[in-house]
Amino acid sequence: xxxxxxxxxxxxxxxxxxxxxxxxxxxxxxxxxxxxxxxxxxxxxxxxxxxxxxxxxxxxxxxxxxxxxxxxxxxxxxxxxxxxxxxxxxxxxxxxxxxxxxxxxxxxxxxxxxxxxxxxxxxxxxxxxxxxxxxxxxxxxxxxxxxxxxxxxxxxxxxxxxxxxxxxxxxxxxxxxxxxxxxxxxxxxxxxxxxxxxxxxxxxxxxxxxxxxxxxxxxxxxxxxxxxxxxxxxx
Amino acid sequence: xxxxxxxxxxxxxxxxxxxxxxxxxxxxxxxxxxxxxxxxxxxxxxxxxxxxxxxxxxxxxxxxxxxxxxxxxxxxxxxxxxxxxxxxxxxxxxxxxxxxxxxxxxxxxxxxxxxxxxxxxxxxxxxxxxxxxxxxxxxxxxxxxxxxxxxxxxxxxxxxxxxxxxxxxxxxxxxxxxxxxxxxxxxxxxxxxxxxxxxxxxxxxxxxxxxxxxxxxxxxxxxxxxxxxxxxxxx
Numbered sequence: 001x002x003x004x005x006x007x008x009x010x011x012x013x014x015x016x017x018x019x020x021x022x023x024x025x026x027x028x029x030x031x032x033x034x035x036x037x038x039x040x041x042x043x044x045x046x047x048x049x050x051x052x053x054x055x056x057x058x059x060x061x062x063x064x065x066x067x068x069x070x071x072x073x074x075x076x077x078x079x080x081x082x083x084x085x086x087x088x089x090x091x092x093x094x095x096x097x098x099x100x101x102x103x104x105x106x107x108x109x110x111x112x113x114x115x116x117x118x119x120x121x122x123x124x125x126x127x128x129x130x131x132x133x134x135x136x137x138x139x140x141x142x143x144x145x146x147x148x149x150x151x152x153x154x155x156x157x158x159x160x161x162x163x164x165x166x167x168x169x170x171x172x173x174x175x176x177x178x179x180x181x182x183x184x185x186x187x188x189x190x191x192x193x194x195x196x197x198x199x200x201x202x203x204x205x206x207x208x209x210x211x212x213x214x215x216x217x218x219x220x221x222x223x224x225x226x227x228x229x230x231x232x233x234x235x
Numbered sequence: 236x237x238x239x240x241x242x243x244x245x246x247x248x249x250x251x252x253x254x255x256x257x258x259x260x261x262x263x264x265x266x267x268x269x270x271x272x273x274x275x276x277x278x279x280x281x282x283x284x285x286x287x288x289x290x291x292x293x294x295x296x297x298x299x300x301x302x303x304x305x306x307x308x309x310x311x312x313x314x315x316x317x318x319x320x321x322x323x324x325x326x327x328x329x330x331x332x333x334x335x336x337x338x339x340x341x342x343x344x345x346x347x348x349x350x351x352x353x354x355x356x357x358x359x360x361x362x363x364x365x366x367x368x369x370x371x372x373x374x375x376x377x378x379x380x381x382x383x384x385x386x387x388x389x390x391x392x393x394x395x396x397x398x399x400x401x402x403x404x405x406x407x408x409x410x411x412x413x414x415x416x417x418x419x420x421x422x423x424x425x426x427x428x429x430x431x432x433x434x435x436x437x438x439x440x441x442x443x444x445x446x447x448x449x450x451x452x453x454x455x456x457x458x459x460x461x462x463x464x465x466x467x468x469x470x
Contacts (some may be wrong), residue, residue: 078312078349082314082324113393118456119378143354156351212447214375
């Protein structure tokens with residue numbers, strides 16, 4: 001996410017709220033622009049998009065003009081993006097973590113899913129790229145919505161979490177990482193984890209004890225949309 | 236997906252291959268443009284992007300100029316998009332399906348996940364918007380990669396599949412649907428299903444019989460990336 005350049009806001013809930021509101025505003029503007037059928041609507045949605053950029057600038061170190069350029073060049077951000085994380089265990093039951101270069105926090109290996117790649121292949125690939133270890137997937141643990149697990153940024157992310165067994169290789173520091181290693185729940189750097197990762201690491205250890213448990217997903221908040229879409233024709 | 240306007244290609248594997256290759260080429264170009272640090276690289280990736288548009292035109296009814304405009308305006312398509320589908324069952328064990336207006340095929344209710352929306356809320360919302368039925372989620376069934384289940388289009392999609400119980404409401408035809416109804420495995424229009432849906436509907440019925448079963452995901456194909464990212468520093 002955009003670094004804070006020293007303005008009033010600290011890392012944490014205010015910054016996350018601003019990014020969440022700005023992101024939603026941006027997506028609504030993009031949907032609106034897509035379906036707009038007159039110049040007035042286009043103007044309205046472009047103004048909303050400009051407001052979203054203005055809001056984003058509060059917590060993003062880049063100049064407003066650059067944020068605006070990005071937002072107006074990319075008006076197809078209407079859906080969350082998808083990333084994959086892997087909880088890889090060795091035979092001793094330890095979990096594989098990396099220390100991220102961008103912010104020094106510890107995290108599960110993971111990253112963007114790529115176009116034309118299976119989620120499962122992405123999970124194996126990210127472990128390979130970030131640690132040089134080969135793993136075999138052993139299960140799908142669930143979907144973690146970054147909006148609710150502290151991983152806020154410019155885009156709303158859904159994280160698909162896999163479990164895996166270590167197959168081969170000693171973890172190696174790569175150019176994306178500062179450090180890498182195997183951890184037990186006892187010696188794991190809980191206070192130095194990347195914000196979104198404590199929940200998924202805890203779940204992974206629980207799953208390891210009880211592999212029959214159901215996959216995790218954030219329970220519905222229950223805000224249904226209005227009924228404007230329904231006509232009166234009965235089945 | 237883009238309609239075929241009468242050119243040589245039929246619906247099916249050739250069209251899907253072209254869209255898959257064009258989509259990957261487009262994503263690679265977009266990543267390349269993002270990281271490019273000299274004009275030569277930019278020119279190379281822009282040429283790749285133009286080739287991707289040219290390829291897409293083979294199976295897309297729109298004029299090439301329009302496809303090019305879309306591709307060059309949206310250079311942030313680097314990751315698959317995410318959709319949600321819901322297998323909602325009534326007390327008799329029947330499943331809720333809709334007939335899509337765009338192609339007349341039957342499918343599970345579902346659609347794009349929205350920015351700032353939980354996957355679970357999206358699953359409930361789509362059933363509500365497309366059928367006017369209220370459902371309560373009862374489980375997460377898995378991830379279905381549309382590249383491997385016949386749902387090809389301009390974008391690579393991951394589908395998150397939920398199960399749900401019917402709570403309230405008679406299914407109603409909406410402006411997105413031609414028809415809607417409850418089906419048993421015996422009277423379900425298997426031959427008139429949208430391409431990507433037989434696998435997930437079969438899985439949903441199996442899960443209904445055995446709710447303890449593990450979530451579905453497409454098994455890794457196992458193509459690991461080369462080792463260029465690794466340096467030699469050992470842990």
